[in-house]
Amino acid sequence: MLELKNIKKQFGGRTILDNFNMQVPDGQITAIVGPSGAGKTTLLRCISGLEKTNSGSFILDGKTFDPANNRDNDNVIGVVFQDFQLFPNLTVLDNITLAPQLVLKQSKAEAEKRAQELIDQLNLTGKESLYPYQLSGGQKQRVAIVRALAINPKILCYDEPTSALDPDLRQTVESIILSLKQDNMTQIVVTHDMQFAENIADQIVRVEPIKA
Amino acid sequence: MHYVSEILPSLLSGAWMTIKIFFWTLIASIPLGILASLGLTSRIAPLRWILKFYVWLMRGTPLLLQLIFVFYGLPIIGVIFQRYDAALFAFILNYTAYFAEIFRGGFQAIDQGQYESARVLRLTRAQTLRKIVIPQVVKIVVPSIGNETINLIKDSSLVYVIGLGDLLRAGNVATARDVTLLPLVLVGVIYLLMTAVATFVLRKVEQHYRSWR
Structure with a gap:
């Protein structure tokens, strides 16, 4: 299980995440939803180590780890980017x-x-x-x-997996994510698509914009 | 025809000098240009300033002047080069600056997402550059590098100023001695042949990179 405790993330004085807590149970699908600009993608980038958090801790299977400084190949977090970023x-x-x-x-x-x-x-x-x-x-x-x-990976993350696709492909993505769940893969899905989140998720986590 | 075969050996030995300068400049300044372009986009500000100054200096003054300074100027401060080494030194310094700017543009054209994608796959920075970024950069810069490569063949004629016997100088000598333009016509033909070979090789390289987009 992955646990996020009191995560705080600021960008140049603007607070994106403050005291954010979340649990990602093994083998389940966690959807992160919220309006655009709320910090969903930022949260995903913190979990996958692409952004450093200002404070707070990540605990994976009872042990703290720093995703941004993680060369340990046992604690791998996989990411499927919104625009895929395959190597051309x-x-x-x-x-x-x-x-x-x-x-x-x-x-x-x-x-x-x-x-x-x-x-x-x-x-x-x-x-x-x-x-x-x-x-x-x-x-x-x-x-x-x-x-x-x-x-x-121990956890597979998706950033807006439906947004770059034709609407009729949403079904396919759903069935892929659900079939990986059958294989016991822990998955985190960031999406603004509530319907999609409800179709796949065991747990829905809401990220709200922080009022300045 | 008899005259042609008489002057051809001297022209060819001049062409050999041209080819040597061309070849070694290219071999050294492309990798140096890549390194310098990494420095130009580095997070270390002093490194960036130094390299920007270097590029400004090299692109902002004539190569002819740089050749003169390297061969006649540097000995004043105790750095003495042989003619050939001075020529190579000046050419490599000059062309590295141009290549650095070309590669900088290439590196900046690469989507930041490619680096991030490599990073979450746990590739090291060196692996990311070697396997993912540099191949894409090379594809982007091949046409511009090609331009500079063709320029280099002709620029190499500037070495006459420090007394090196290249192709153009060999033609000049024959023209002055025999009072005929024919040697210079031949010189033009040999330059054309050399640029034709370079163009052909460059086209092959471009074709090689055409299998992906």
């Missing part, structure tokens, strides 16, 4: 196997075997040697999910 110079397979080889020190064969399982699971079979520009939005997102999963 690498094929789908290389996008997925790069980190497992460089960071987890897997052999090429090992990394590719694991990648292939995930590729098949997320319905990307046959796309391995394509480059990101050759994929549709939904396919790019699934590659981003596979890439995040390939480093065996």
